Amino acid sequence: MAKIEARLEELGIHLPDAPAPAANYVPFVRTGNQLFVSGQISNGPEGLIRGKLGDGMDVEEGAMAARFCGLALIAQAKAAIGDLDKLRVVKLVGFVNSTPEFTDQPKVVNGCSDLMVEVFGDAGRHARSAVSAASLPMGVAVEIEAIFEVA
Template sequence: MASAIEARLSALNITLPDAPAPAANYVPFVRTGNQIFVSGQVSSGPDGFIKGKLGADMSVEEGAAAARRCGLALIAQARAAVGDLDKIKRVVKLVGFVNSTVDFTDQPKVVNGCSDLMVEVFGEAGRHARSAVSAASLPFGVAVEIEAIFEVE
């Protein structure tokens, strides 16, 4: 029988990507006790990295869509860590980095793309603490990178 979260993903017409492999000398997640710390997931889609700089060549809406893609990768990593997404008890915290100009101030609106996804998928358990900060640049020129902490059974 499919898990409740997998059924919700299906009902929302959301297909998770494969959990991305690390791009350097680190692991994609660490489980310690009842928490999973997921390494930063960069914005990428079916056609590769989603690149850009908010406030220069990307709109807030495009940035939020890129953040949503980070969220899909975070959930995929969580599934790789625990096997069954129903074992996720809570999204504890997201830390979002937005590749943006020095005068761009809508980082929270961009990272909402990921935050909104977590609530769509996990309901009240998807509500989380969060940071949304600017970065002068991000790996590979991506628009957004987000890391997460999940509480698990």
């Protein structure tokens, strides 16, 4: 069994199916040794995770929503490449549906960042942006996109 697949099993993590695009775009593009994965929205086992941070949704709930984005990012990368052992996380860009007063976007996006390090180890350490958005598609709490390097 591949190293990352074994790590996922050890952690009790089951990847979702790679989500289909919701509009006129592709879920990922590979160019050279880089894989760009389109933004993945917060979607858990019970469906879309909707809400606005700072207005009825707290940092812990937001971080869990971001973790689900991370699972979808890994699922898309697996669909694109097949072998997760060939991947290094280069950059994440996280968008957090939040009020103007909310300033803990980095703590929310940590839900995804922490997952990447849990799963990929040092190859999961990455550059990152975590920004606020006045709203996100379908009212979701978080959307995150990723760039991976392919060995």
